[in-house]
Amino acid sequence: MAEDAELVEKTATARKRASWDEYFMSIALQAATRSTCDRKHVGAVIVRDKAILSTGYNGSIRGLPHCDDVGHMMDNGHCIATVHAEANAIIQAAKNGTAINGADIYVTASPCWNCFKLIVNSGIRRIIFFEFYRDERILSVAKQAGVELVQIHMDGGE
Ligand SMILES: [Zn+2]
Ligand SMILES: [Zn+2]
Numbered sequence: 001m002a003e004d005a006e007l008v009e010k011t012a013t014a015r016k017r018a019s020w021d022e023y024f025m026s027i028a029l030q031a032a033t034r035s036t037c038d039r040k041h042v043g044a045v046i047v048r049d050k051a052i053l054s055t056g057y058n059g060s061i062r063g064l065p066h067c068d069d070v071g072h073m074m075d076n077g078h079c080i081a082t083v084h085a086e087a088n089a090i091i092q093a094a095k096n097g098t099a100i101n102g103a104d105i106y107v108t109a110s111p112c113w114n115c116f117k118l119i120v121n122s123g124i125r126r127i128i129f130f131e132f133y134r135d136e137r138i139l140s141v142a143k144q145a146g147v148e149l150v151q152i153h154m155d156g157g158e
Contacts (some may be wrong), residue, residue, distance in 0.1 A: 020050060021106075021152050025130055028106040029059045036066035037082045040109065044085035046093060046124070048103040054096075056088030061068075086115040090122050100124060110149070119147045121140035128152055 015025075019090070024045050031043030036059040046054040050104065059082055060066050073081035086107055093100045101123035110118055110129040116138045119127060127147040143151040 019057045022154050024106040027083055028108050031055045032108045038069050039079045040054040042085040043108045044089040045101050046089050046100050053098050057086045058082040058085045084115045086111050087118055120147055125152040
Protein backbone atom coordinates (compact mmCIF):
# COMPACT_ATOMS: atom_id res chain seq x y z
CA MET A 1 0.00 0.00 0.00
CA ALA A 2 2.71 2.47 0.99
CA GLU A 3 4.52 1.89 -2.31
CA ASP A 4 1.33 2.45 -4.29
CA ALA A 5 0.67 5.69 -2.49
CA GLU A 6 4.14 6.95 -3.33
CA LEU A 7 3.71 6.05 -7.00
CA VAL A 8 0.41 7.94 -7.22
CA GLU A 9 2.01 11.02 -5.73
CA LYS A 10 4.89 11.00 -8.24
CA THR A 11 2.56 10.67 -11.22
CA ALA A 12 0.45 13.54 -9.98
CA THR A 13 3.39 15.94 -9.73
CA ALA A 14 4.79 14.89 -13.11
CA ARG A 15 1.68 15.94 -14.99
CA LYS A 16 0.48 19.49 -15.46
CA ARG A 17 -3.23 19.80 -14.98
CA ALA A 18 -5.03 21.64 -17.81
CA SER A 19 -6.61 25.00 -17.00
CA TRP A 20 -10.33 25.40 -17.81
CA ASP A 21 -9.42 27.45 -20.89
CA GLU A 22 -7.02 24.73 -22.08
CA TYR A 23 -9.57 22.03 -21.33
CA PHE A 24 -12.37 23.61 -23.36
CA MET A 25 -10.04 24.69 -26.17
CA SER A 26 -8.69 21.16 -26.46
CA ILE A 27 -12.28 19.96 -26.85
CA ALA A 28 -12.82 22.61 -29.57
CA LEU A 29 -9.66 21.34 -31.29
CA GLN A 30 -11.09 17.83 -31.07
CA ALA A 31 -14.41 19.02 -32.56
CA ALA A 32 -12.44 20.55 -35.45
CA THR A 33 -11.22 17.08 -36.42
CA ARG A 34 -14.87 16.28 -37.41
CA SER A 35 -14.88 19.07 -40.02
CA THR A 36 -15.71 17.96 -43.56
CA CYS A 37 -14.21 20.88 -45.52
CA ASP A 38 -10.45 20.76 -45.72
CA ARG A 39 -10.16 24.45 -46.69
CA LYS A 40 -10.22 25.06 -42.94
CA HIS A 41 -10.96 22.81 -39.98
CA VAL A 42 -12.66 24.74 -37.18
CA GLY A 43 -14.27 23.59 -33.94
CA ALA A 44 -16.40 25.47 -31.40
CA VAL A 45 -17.60 24.76 -27.87
CA ILE A 46 -20.17 26.87 -25.99
CA VAL A 47 -19.67 26.83 -22.24
CA ARG A 48 -21.32 28.33 -19.19
CA ASP A 49 -20.37 27.75 -15.55
CA LYS A 50 -17.70 25.23 -16.64
CA ALA A 51 -20.32 23.06 -18.38
CA ILE A 52 -20.49 22.40 -22.13
CA LEU A 53 -23.81 23.53 -23.61
CA SER A 54 -23.11 22.83 -27.27
CA THR A 55 -20.39 21.99 -29.79
CA GLY A 56 -19.95 22.47 -33.53
CA TYR A 57 -17.59 22.11 -36.45
CA ASN A 58 -17.77 23.37 -40.01
CA GLY A 59 -19.58 21.04 -42.36
CA SER A 60 -22.15 20.82 -45.13
CA ILE A 61 -25.84 21.55 -44.87
CA ARG A 62 -27.52 18.63 -43.12
CA GLY A 63 -28.18 15.81 -45.60
CA LEU A 64 -25.93 17.23 -48.33
CA PRO A 65 -22.61 15.68 -49.38
CA HIS A 66 -19.35 16.75 -47.73
CA CYS A 67 -16.76 18.97 -49.43
CA ASP A 68 -14.24 16.22 -48.71
CA ASP A 69 -16.31 13.89 -50.94
CA VAL A 70 -17.63 16.14 -53.73
CA GLY A 71 -15.40 19.23 -53.67
CA HIS A 72 -16.06 22.77 -52.53
CA MET A 73 -18.58 25.39 -53.56
CA MET A 74 -16.28 28.31 -54.23
CA ASP A 75 -17.37 31.95 -54.19
CA ASN A 76 -14.83 34.79 -54.26
CA GLY A 77 -12.03 32.50 -53.12
CA HIS A 78 -13.99 31.08 -50.16
CA CYS A 79 -15.84 27.81 -49.79
CA ILE A 80 -19.45 28.66 -48.96
CA ALA A 81 -20.77 25.10 -48.86
CA THR A 82 -20.38 24.76 -45.12
CA VAL A 83 -22.15 26.02 -42.05
CA HIS A 84 -19.38 27.33 -39.81
CA ALA A 85 -18.48 25.77 -36.46
CA GLU A 86 -19.73 28.70 -34.36
CA ALA A 87 -23.03 28.81 -36.28
CA ASN A 88 -23.46 25.05 -35.90
CA ALA A 89 -22.83 25.27 -32.15
CA ILE A 90 -25.49 28.02 -31.85
CA ILE A 91 -27.86 26.01 -34.09
CA GLN A 92 -27.36 22.86 -32.01
CA ALA A 93 -28.25 24.81 -28.87
CA ALA A 94 -31.38 26.22 -30.55
CA LYS A 95 -32.38 22.81 -31.85
CA ASN A 96 -32.15 21.31 -28.38
CA GLY A 97 -33.68 24.26 -26.55
CA THR A 98 -30.47 25.10 -24.69
CA ALA A 99 -30.17 28.71 -23.55
CA ILE A 100 -26.76 30.19 -24.33
CA ASN A 101 -27.31 33.76 -23.16
CA GLY A 102 -24.29 34.92 -21.15
CA ALA A 103 -22.17 31.92 -22.20
CA ASP A 104 -18.58 31.75 -23.49
CA ILE A 105 -17.58 30.30 -26.85
CA TYR A 106 -14.26 28.55 -27.49
CA VAL A 107 -13.26 28.53 -31.15
CA THR A 108 -10.12 27.15 -32.75
CA ALA A 109 -10.00 30.16 -35.11
CA SER A 110 -11.32 33.68 -34.53
CA PRO A 111 -14.81 34.07 -36.01
CA CYS A 112 -15.51 35.34 -39.51
CA TRP A 113 -17.69 38.44 -39.74
CA ASN A 114 -20.95 36.50 -40.18
CA CYS A 115 -20.31 34.15 -37.27
CA PHE A 116 -19.18 37.07 -35.15
CA LYS A 117 -22.57 38.74 -35.68
CA LEU A 118 -24.40 35.53 -34.74
CA ILE A 119 -22.29 35.14 -31.61
CA VAL A 120 -22.91 38.69 -30.43
CA ASN A 121 -26.66 38.52 -31.04
CA SER A 122 -26.96 35.13 -29.34
CA GLY A 123 -25.94 36.77 -26.06
CA ILE A 124 -22.53 35.11 -25.80
CA ARG A 125 -20.28 37.40 -23.78
CA ARG A 126 -16.79 36.04 -24.28
CA ILE A 127 -15.04 34.64 -27.36
CA ILE A 128 -11.90 32.63 -26.67
CA PHE A 129 -9.96 31.75 -29.81
CA PHE A 130 -6.79 29.85 -30.57
CA GLU A 131 -5.62 31.11 -33.94
CA PHE A 132 -6.35 34.55 -35.40
CA TYR A 133 -8.24 34.16 -38.67
CA ARG A 134 -8.47 36.97 -41.16
CA ASP A 135 -11.18 39.40 -40.05
CA GLU A 136 -9.72 42.38 -38.17
CA ARG A 137 -13.09 44.17 -37.92
CA ILE A 138 -14.17 41.94 -35.06
CA LEU A 139 -11.41 43.38 -32.86
CA SER A 140 -12.87 46.89 -32.71
CA VAL A 141 -16.52 45.88 -32.99
CA ALA A 142 -16.24 43.38 -30.12
CA LYS A 143 -15.35 46.26 -27.81
CA GLN A 144 -18.32 48.30 -29.02
CA ALA A 145 -20.63 45.31 -28.66
CA GLY A 146 -19.41 44.58 -25.14
CA VAL A 147 -18.03 41.16 -26.02
CA GLU A 148 -14.66 40.06 -24.71
CA LEU A 149 -12.24 38.60 -27.28
CA VAL A 150 -9.39 36.55 -25.85
CA GLN A 151 -6.64 34.68 -27.66
CA ILE A 152 -5.13 31.75 -25.80
CA HIS A 153 -1.90 30.00 -26.60
CA MET A 154 -1.46 26.27 -26.21
CA ASP A 155 -0.04 23.28 -28.07
CA GLY A 156 -2.02 21.65 -30.84
CA GLY A 157 -4.19 22.90 -33.69
CA GLU A 158 -3.64 22.68 -37.42
ZN1 LIG B 1 -15.56 23.29 -48.64
ZN1 LIG C 1 -17.76 31.80 -39.66
